[in-house]
Amino acid sequence: MGQKFSQFNLEARIQIARRRQAGESLRQIAAALGCAPSSVSRELTRNSAAAEYKPVYALEQAQARRWRGSRLVRDGQLQAQVLERLALGWSPEQVSVSLDGAISHESIYRFIHAQIARTKDYRWRLYLPRAKSKRGCRGRKGGSSALHIRHRVPIQQRPAEAADRSCPGHWEADLMLFGRHGQAILALHERSTRLTAMVRQRGKAAASVASAIQALLQPLPPALRRTLTFDNGTEFALHHTLRQPLGIDTFFCDPHAPWQKGGIENAIGRLRRRLPRKTNLAALSNRHIQTLAQLYNHTPRKCLGFISPAQAFSKVLHLECESTFPLSRE
Numbered sequence: 001m002g003q004k005f006s007q008f009n010l011e012a013r014i015q016i017a018r019r020r021q022a023g024e025s026l027r028q029i030a031a032a033l034g035c036a037p038s039s040v041s042r043e044l045t046r047n048s049a050a051a052e053y054k055p056v057y058a059l060e061q062a063q064a065r066r067w068r069g070s071r072l073v074r075d076g077q078l079q080a081q082v083l084e085r086l087a088l089g090w091s092p093e094q095v096s097v098s099l100d101g102a103i104s105h106e107s108i109y110r111f112i113h114a115q116i117a118r119t120k121d122y123r124w125r126l127y128l129p130r131a132k133s134k135r136g137c138r139g140r141k142g143g144s145s146a147l148h149i150r151h152r153v154p155i156q157q158r159p160a161e162a163a164d165r166s167c168p169g170h171w172e173a174d175l176m177l178f179g180r181h182g183q184a185i186l187a188l189h190e191r192s193t194r195l196t197a198m199v200r201q202r203g204k205a206a207a208s209v210a211s212a213i214q215a216l217l218q219p220l221p222p223a224l225r226r227t228l229t230f231d232n233g234t235e236f237a238l239h240h241t242l243r244q245p246l247g248i249d250t251f252f253c254d255p256h257a258p259w260q261k262g263g264i265e266n267a268i269g270r271l272r273r274r275l276p277r278k279t280n281l282a283a284l285s286n287r288h289i290q291t292l293a294q295l296y297n298h299t300p301r302k303c304l305g306f307i308s309p310a311q312a313f314s315k316v317l318h319l320e321c322e323s324t325f326p327l328s329r330e
Contacts, residue, residue, distance in 0.1 A: 007062065008033075008043055013055035016040060020053055071103060072111040082108055086127040089273055089295060093302060109135070130269050131276070149252065151240040155229060155260050158251045162227050168192040168316045169226035171248075172264035173213060175204060175235050176275065183281040185289065186212050187271070189264040190224075193312035194301055196267045198293040200286060204235040214242055222247055224316070229253065229261045271296060 008016070012033055019029045026044075030037040047058035072079045082103060085095040092108035115124045116133055125133045162170035168190060176185040176198075184201040186209060199212050217225050225248045230236040232255055239250040253260040274292050281289075297310040304312050 008039075008058075010055060010059050013043070013047075013058050016043060017053050017055050020044070070111050070114065071107065078103060079111075082111075083127060089129070089270065089299060091129045091270075094300060094306075097302065097306060098300075126273070129273060131273055148234070149232065149237050149239075153249070153251050155251045155253050158227055158229065158249075162191060162229070165192045167226075168313075169224040170229075171217070171225075171227065172229045172261040173236065174231060174258075174261070174264045174268060175201065175209065175233060176268055176271065177204075177277070178275075178281055179278045180280060180282070185275070185281070186216075187264060187268055188213065188216055189267045190309075190313065191263045193316060194263065194267070194304060194309040195297055195313040196264075196271070196293060196309065198271070198289055200281065200289060204233070206235055206237040209235045210238040210241050214245060217242075217246055217248070221317075227251060231258050231261065267296070 015033060016029055019032065024032075026037045026040050030040045033040070043058065044053055047053070047061045049057045072082060078099075081099060082095055085098060086092070086108075090098070092105035095108060096103060096105040109128070112124050112127055113133075113135070116122060122133050125131050159170075161167050170191045172189045172191060174187055174189075176187055178184065182203045184204060186199050186201045188197045189195070197216050199216060201208060201212060213228070217228075225246050227249045228239070228242065229251045230239060231253050236252075239252075242248055242250060258265055271292065274295075294310075297313075298308045300306040300308050
């Protein structure tokens with residue numbers, strides 16, 4: 001049987017260069033490296049710099065010739081389809097499914113991060129759901145106001161049906177804050193259908209936040225007003241005033257554990273794509289904010305079998321698929 005050729009590494013190329021300078025023949029060099037003379041000849045022919053053979057240059061030439069780029073680099077039509085969907089706020093996984101698996105979600109992530117590393121253009125990160133230039137989590141530490149919230153009930157006492165999303169009517173709430181003082185958006189998220197409602201707020205006043213929550217949930221049937229989960233922000237200090245008028249139970253995450261209300265955290269992360277912290281809310285109309293909410297609620301989700309939160313919620317209310325009333329009105 002003939003010898004099986006493997007690519008020369010840098011050490012082998014250094015030996016080729018030294019033996020070539022020493023005047024050894026191709027057969028002598030091949031015998032020392034344990035390869036065929038034709039392999040040495042081909043290496044010298046393809047990877048030499050002018051009349052001189054340089055090991056590092058030869059290695060770079062060989063690597064550049066083998067690398068063809070990612071599929072999204074080579075296939076311009078596929079790249080355009082992927083970027084078009086990402087620009088609509090879809091996640092790479094949603095894009096992958098919509099293209100019938102023509103490209104994996106991991107390949108899309110790698111393509112975006114490779115473009116950032118290659119071009120140093122951090123605008124590429126805006127194609128990703130969280131607009132992060134680096135993958136991974138960044139923890140934060142700080143104090144908690146949990147001890148100052150009256151009638152606070154810990155999340156451990158929340159019904160199990162809320163945790164496993166087995167039935168609708170279990171909500172999570174959070175406040176989206178922005179760079180300019182007094183600008184905020186209250187977001188409510190239904191755990192089972194993933195529907196998310198948004199309403200503009202003037203600051204973090206607890207009375208205003210409680211009033212907005214009541215206005216959003218009051219029109220719903222009692223069966224869709226079971227529980228409401230918050231973090232330990234002081235803007236939710238008047239949570240107990242919602243229990244009687246809404247017939248709803250309120251619960252709080254553990255201090256420094258916002259992941260316990262993961263639905264709203266995920267929703268806000270997606271909404272931040274179009275509403276980054278530096279956004280000036282004063283320049284946006286209420287209609288524009290509700291349009292962003294509708295775009296979110298009409299995006300298909302893997303966890304829902306790739307139907308949208310609006311479709312899932314409309315099934316619960318026995319309404320038409322396109323309707324998200326009353327949560328989508330201005």
